[in-house]
Amino acid sequence: MGRVSVKNISRIFTKKEENGGTEALHDVxxxxxxxxxxxxxxxxxxxxTTLLRITAGLETQTSGEITLNGVPITxxxxxxxxxxxxxxxxxxxxxxxxxxxxxxxQGISKTEAKKQVEKYIDLxxxxxxKNSYPYELSGGxxxxxxxxxxxxxxxxxxxxxxxxGALDAQTRNILQDELLKIxxxxxxxxxxxxxxxxxxxxxxxxxxxxxxxxxxxxxxxTVDLPRPRSRTSPEVNRLxxxxxxxxxxxxxHR
Amino acid sequence: MSFIKKIEENGIxxxxxxxxxxxxxxxxxxxxxxxxxxxxxxxxxSSFFTIVKSGLLFTDILTSLLHFSIGIIxxxxxxxxxxIAMGWxxxxxxAIDPIIEIxxxxxxxxxxxxxxxxxxxxxxxxxxxxxxxxxxxIIINTYTGFKNVPxxxxxxxxxxxxxxxxxxxxxxxxxxxxPSIVSGIRVAMGVGWMCLVAAEMFxxxxxxxxxxxxxxxxxxxxxxxxxxMLLLGFVxxxxxxxxxxxxxxxxxxxxxxxxx
Numbered sequence: 001m002g003r004v005s006v007k008n009i010s011r012i013f014t015k016k017e018e019n020g021g022t023e024a025l026h027d028v029x030x031x032x033x034x035x036x037x038x039x040x041x042x043x044x045x046x047x048x049t050t051l052l053r054i055t056a057g058l059e060t061q062t063s064g065e066i067t068l069n070g071v072p073i074t075x076x077x078x079x080x081x082x083x084x085x086x087x088x089x090x091x092x093x094x095x096x097x098x099x100x101x102x103x104x105x106q107g108i109s110k111t112e113a114k115k116q117v118e119k120y121i122d123l124x125x126x127x128x129x130k131n132s133y134p135y136e137l138s139g140g141x142x143x144x145x146x147x148x149x150x151x152x153x154x155x156x157x158x159x160x161x162x163x164x165g166a167l168d169a170q171t172r173n174i175l176q177d178e179l180l181k182i183x184x185x186x187x188x189x190x191x192x193x194x195x196x197x198x199x200x201x202x203x204x205x206x207x208x209x210x211x212x213x214x215x216x217x218x219x220x221x222t223v224d225l226p227r228p229r230s231r232t233s234p235e236v237n238r239l240x241x242x243x244x245x246x247x248x249x250x251x252x253h254r
Numbered sequence: 255m256s257f258i259k260k261i262e263e264n265g266i267x268x269x270x271x272x273x274x275x276x277x278x279x280x281x282x283x284x285x286x287x288x289x290x291x292x293x294x295x296x297x298x299x300s301s302f303f304t305i306v307k308s309g310l311l312f313t314d315i316l317t318s319l320l321h322f323s324i325g326i327i328x329x330x331x332x333x334x335x336x337x338i339a340m341g342w343x344x345x346x347x348x349a350i351d352p353i354i355e356i357x358x359x360x361x362x363x364x365x366x367x368x369x370x371x372x373x374x375x376x377x378x379x380x381x382x383x384x385x386x387x388x389x390x391x392i393i394i395n396t397y398t399g400f401k402n403v404p405x406x407x408x409x410x411x412x413x414x415x416x417x418x419x420x421x422x423x424x425x426x427x428x429x430x431x432x433p434s435i436v437s438g439i440r441v442a443m444g445v446g447w448m449c450l451v452a453a454e455m456f457x458x459x460x461x462x463x464x465x466x467x468x469x470x471x472x473x474x475x476x477x478x479x480x481x482x483m484l485l486l487g488f489v490x491x492x493x494x495x496x497x498x499x500x501x502x503x504x505x506x507x508x509x510x511x512x513x514x
C-alpha cells in the first residue's frame with residue numbers, strides 16, 4: 001500500500017550571503033491515493049524536483065510534513081524507490097548486480113537475490129543484457145535497468161524525477177508505454193516529475209500543475225481518459241491545450 | 255607470409271632498439287675506448303652473466319623487492335584509510351590536511367638520516383624511505399577519488415537502502431574512486447622505486463640494486479653499474495606492467511568504455 005500525503009510543505013533554501021533565502025516551495029498540500037499515477041508538472045525552477053526529493057528523504061522540508069501510509073518521512077527508505085534523471089546505474093556493477101543491489105543491502109545473499117530479480121529483468125526486457133556493464137547500454141536501456149533496480153526492492157511508492165528527460169522522443173514514447181504496463185502489473189503508487197505536458201497527459205491519473213517559484217499548487221487536473229490513450233485523440237489534445245494554457249499563465253505572471 | 259607481417263608489425267620497434275645498441279657499441283668501442291667512461295654493450299652483457307653466475311644478482315633483486323614491499327604495504331595500509339577518512343568526513347580532512355601539507359613537500363630522501371637513526375641499517379629503514387615517497391600520492395589520489403564520487407550514486411544507494419556511512423564507503427565510494435586510487439598507486443610506485451635506489455645508495459642497506467650501483471662505482475666497475483641501472487629499469491617496468499595488467503583485468507573492467 002502506498003498512500004502519500006503532502007501537508008503544508010514549504011522549503012526555503014538559504015545561502016550564507018543572502019538574507020531570507022529563496023523559497024522553492026510554498027505551502028503545498030495534496031493527497032495521493034494508493035496505486036495512483038500522479039505527475040508533477042510545472043515551469044523549471046518551480047520546486048517539483050525538490051518536492052520529490054523531500055518525499056524520497058534526500059532533502060528536508062523547512063515546514064510541513066509528508067507521510068507515507070500515515071508515517072512521517074524522515075529519511076531515505078527502500079519503501080520509496082527513486083529513478084533519477086541522470087543515469088544513476090553504478091558503472092562498476094553489471095546490470096544484474098545493479099538490480100540486486102537493494103536486496104543485497106537487505107542482507108539477502110547474492111545468489112538468492114539474482115533469482116528474485118529475474119522477473120524484473122524480464123519485465124523491462126533486459127534479459128539479453130543482464131551481464132553487461134552500464135557503459136555498454138544505450139540511454140533507454142540504462143533507464144530501464146534503473147526502473148528494474150527500483151522495483152526490485154518492491155517499493156510502495158516509485159518516485160521518478162524526469163527519468164526520460166535525457167532520451168530521444170521515440171525512446172521516450174516507448175518507455176512511457178512500458179512504464180504504464182509495469183504500473184498496471186505492479187500496483188505501485190507513482191509520483192512522476194516531468195516538464196512535458198504530453199508525458200503528463202499520457203501517463204497520469206491526475207496532474208499536479210505547479211506555479212513558478214515559489215512553487216504552489218496551481219491546479220490539480222484529473223485526467224479522465226481510458227487507457228491505453230492515443231497521443232493524438234481530440235480529448236487528449238483538449239486536455240493538453242488546457243494544461244498548456246495553465247503553464248502559459250505562469251509564464252506571463254513572472 | 256605471417257612472418258613478414260610480424261616483422262612489419264613489430265619491426266620498427268625492434269629495429270630502433272637494434273640501431274640504438276649498435277650505435278652505443280660503436281661509440282664505446284671505437285670512439286671513446288674507455289671502459290670507465292662508457293662501457294660498451296658487450297662489456298655490460300658479459301658483466302651481467304658474471305653477476306648471474308655469482309648468484310649475487312638474485313639476492314640483490316630480492317633484497318630490493320623486499321624493501322619495496324615493506325614500503326608499499328605500509329603506504330597502502332596507512333595511506334588508503336587516511337585518504338578515505340579525509341575524503342568522506344569533512345572534519346577529518348580539516349584536521350589532517352594541514353599536517354599533510356607541511357610534511358608533503360619534504361623530499362623523501364631528507365628522511366634518510368632519521369630512517370637510519372630510528373631503524374638502524376635494516377630493511378625497515380629502506381622500506382621507511384620508500385613508504386614516505388609513496389604515501390602522499392596514495393593519500394591524495396584516494397582523497398580526490400572520494401571527493402569526486404558523483405552525488406547521484408550516493409543518493410541512488412541511499413534510496414535503495416544503503417544508508418550507513420560504512421556501507422556507502424564500501425559499496426559506493428571505494429568502487430567509484432577506484433580508478434583514481436589505482437592511478438595514485440601507480441604514481442606512488444614510480445616515486446617509491448626512485449626512493450629505493452637512493453635509500454640503498456646512501457647506506458641504509460648493504461644489499462640491493464641501488465646499493466650495488468654505489469658499491470661498484472667505488473670499485474670503478476662502471477660496466478657493472480650500468481648492469482644494475484638497466485636492471486632497475488627492467489624490474490620497475492615489469493612491476494608496473496604486472497600491476498596494470500592485474501588492475502585492468504580485475505578492478506577496472508567496467509571503465510573500458512571510458513576514455514582514460
